[in-house]
Amino acid sequence: MNLADLNQIARAMVAPGKGILAADESSGTIKKRFDVIGVESTETNRRDYREMLFRSNEAMSDYVSGVILYDETIWQNAADGTPLVKLIEQAGSIPGIKVDEGTQPLPNCPGETITVGLDKLAERLAKYYKQGARFAKWRAVIDIDTTRGVPTHTAIMTNAHALARYAALCQQAQIVPIVEPEVLMDGAHDIDTCYNVTEWVLKETFQQLYFQRVALEGMILKPNMAVPGKKSANKASVQEVAEKTVKLLKACVPSAVPGIAFLSGGQSDEEATAHLDAMNKIGGLPWGLTFSYGRALQAAPQKAWSGKAENVAAGQAAFTHRARMNSLAAKGEWSAELETKKAA
Numbered sequence: 001m002n003l004a005d006l007n008q009i010a011r012a013m014v015a016p017g018k019g020i021l022a023a024d025e026s027s028g029t030i031k032k033r034f035d036v037i038g039v040e041s042t043e044t045n046r047r048d049y050r051e052m053l054f055r056s057n058e059a060m061s062d063y064v065s066g067v068i069l070y071d072e073t074i075w076q077n078a079a080d081g082t083p084l085v086k087l088i089e090q091a092g093s094i095p096g097i098k099v100d101e102g103t104q105p106l107p108n109c110p111g112e113t114i115t116v117g118l119d120k121l122a123e124r125l126a127k128y129y130k131q132g133a134r135f136a137k138w139r140a141v142i143d144i145d146t147t148r149g150v151p152t153h154t155a156i157m158t159n160a161h162a163l164a165r166y167a168a169l170c171q172q173a174q175i176v177p178i179v180e181p182e183v184l185m186d187g188a189h190d191i192d193t194c195y196n197v198t199e200w201v202l203k204e205t206f207q208q209l210y211f212q213r214v215a216l217e218g219m220i221l222k223p224n225m226a227v228p229g230k231k232s233a234n235k236a237s238v239q240e241v242a243e244k245t246v247k248l249l250k251a252c253v254p255s256a257v258p259g260i261a262f263l264s265g266g267q268s269d270e271e272a273t274a275h276l277d278a279m280n281k282i283g284g285l286p287w288g289l290t291f292s293y294g295r296a297l298q299a300a301p302q303k304a305w306s307g308k309a310e311n312v313a314a315g316q317a318a319f320t321h322r323a324r325m326n327s328l329a330a331k332g333e334w335s336a337e338l339e340t341k342k343a344a
């Protein structure tokens with residue numbers, strides 16, 4: 001492992017004003033997104049949609065440091081035969097790859113899951129590296145349901161262990177691991193419950209990373225923010241989310257980690273941007289703090305595109321606008337008024 005090179009890539013992923021486009025929806029997830037806009041999830045439609053994003057020059061060159069791809073996409077060519085990976089590289093952005101193989105029920109823990117995909121991961125990473133991937137992503141999913149005693153320590157520990165094993169294998173393959181332990185927003189829990197569970201999950205994750213000898217300087221953390229559950233009666237202000245999330249991360253994430261790139265987890269586009277901006281306005285943070293959004297970057301372009309070739313420019317404009325807003329938020333320079341000023 002060359003740690004200096006891993007560190008350089010990790011720092012580029014969270015360079016000031018830049019963040020990550022999570023375009024790694026698995027087949028099931030992209031079908032759900034396409035269902036919303038009435039588009040059939042065929043291989044060609046998925047390719048056309050993602051090609052539209054990767055050909056958004058301003059967004060890809062100025063605001064997007066890296067793109068997380070799904071296995072299908074990393075091998076695909078654009079309509080003119082150019083590999084999609086090349087489009088990303090030509091824009092100055094870094095290709096990355098989702099390497100987990102989804103979740104399975106965790107034995108003895110009803111309703112909880114373990115993320116799988118460690119078998120043969122070393123071989124898969126070597127192939128992805130050859131294809132241009134310089135970072136990878138693995139998502140662990142932790143649910144909150146206090147009425148059933150969920151999450152269990154079993155689920156947290158087992159998922160943290162798998163994340164750490166994945167991260168060690170990535171670094172051995174000269175690939176920067178994005179470590180994503182997602183505490184879901186589903187449920188009626190309040191923000192403090194989310195805070196406490198996320199603290200538990202992050203503490204366990206960093207312990208397991210230490211046990212697997214993962215170099216923190218060569219990884220990126222992709223956490224959820226401290227937010228109330230979607231069905232909670234107690235809403236939280238932007239400032240409360242920002243203050244609690246920063247406090248939580250400072251208590252759990254060593255400063256050797258170059259950067260933290262949040263998932264959006266079902267927040268609205270503007271909420272995800274406002275929260276990131278408020279955290280960066282607090283300032284004095286030991287790591288880069290940016291976005292690695294899926295839905296919060298793509299909901300608007302998906303709607304504008306709606307599967308029609310004549311809407312490609314509108315889809316790209318919508319994507320560029322969200323990427324620009326989040327770039328500003330990553331510097332603490334966003335304001336709600338800027339949302340109405342569309343692309344020049």
Ligand SMILES: O=P(O)(O)OC[C@H]1O[C@](O)(COP(=O)(O)O)[C@@H](O)[C@@H]1O
Nearest residue numbers: 022024025026029264265293294295
């Ligand atoms: O298809 P999967 O593997 O369930 O992943 C869902 C998505 O979750 C993410 O980790 C975060 O996405 P969101 O920002 O929409 O929460 C994405 O990278 C990924 O595409």
